[in-house]
Amino acid sequence: MTEDFDSFYAATARRVVLHVYAVCGDLGDAQDITQEAYARAWQQWSKVSAYDNPEQWVRTVAWRLAANRWRGFRRWMAAQARLGRSGADAAGPSPDRVAVVAALQRLPESQRQTVALHYLLDMTVNEIATTTDTPVGTVKARLSRARAALAALLNDDSQEVPDVAVRS
Known part of the structure; x- marks a missing residue:
């Protein structure tokens, strides 16, 4: 089971990261979200591996995680604005x-x-x-x-x- 999941991860992780990166626009977040999606796949691997397209399942989970993170970030920014705080003055993209x-x-x-x-x-x-x-x-x-x-x-x-x- 471990080798099967490891092979699946090695073959698909890069594509999932690229997909999530397009969604959220931040490579670090994309990597974190992808890792979380694969962790969830691992927890249910006996079920997920039986699907016709396990990568699709991981992408869907990652997509939902990215959407949830984006919503949370927008709420945090709104809260910061209400408190009169601005973002960090670091160099931007x-x-x-x-x-x-x-x-x-x-x-x-x-x-x-x-x-x-x-x-x-x-x-x-x-x-x-x-x-x-x-x-x-x-x-x-x-x-x-x-x-x-x-x-x-x-x-x-x-x-x-x-x-x-x-x-x-």
């Missing part, structure tokens, strides 16, 4: 990284997930449909809408970021 992460965060969760699966994990539309239990046409629509929204949000020609109305 590059402007390009900030722009991409901000643009991704403005996408609906379903589009953000689809973009991460397609561009970071190199999954095809059919693989995404199977993984997320979503019709192929819906996956195509999410990718198309996400591309259009990201293009508008990341357009260097405009001074202000437009308020892009996006649907999942």
Whole structure:
């Protein structure tokens, strides 16, 4: 059982980290979240290993953990603002990284997930449909809408970021 899990982890962990990194925009957080998702998989390995796609189960758990962490961070920031405290004055990420992460965060969760699966994990539309239990046409629509929204949000020609109305 241990060797089976170790092989699974070695074969899939990098892809899961990339997926979570696209979701949360912080490599350290992505690694922590991925580790937690694999710890949960290990605890239930006899059940998880019997699934058709155990990696999908780990990605789903990691996705939910990242969403929960993001919600907690937003609550913490709101509390800090109410207390009149600002964040640390450490050097921040590059402007390009900030722009991409901000643009991704403005996408609906379903589009953000689809973009991460397609561009970071190199999954095809059919693989995404199977993984997320979503019709192929819906996956195509999410990718198309996400591309259009990201293009508008990341357009260097405009001074202000437009308020892009996006649907999942």
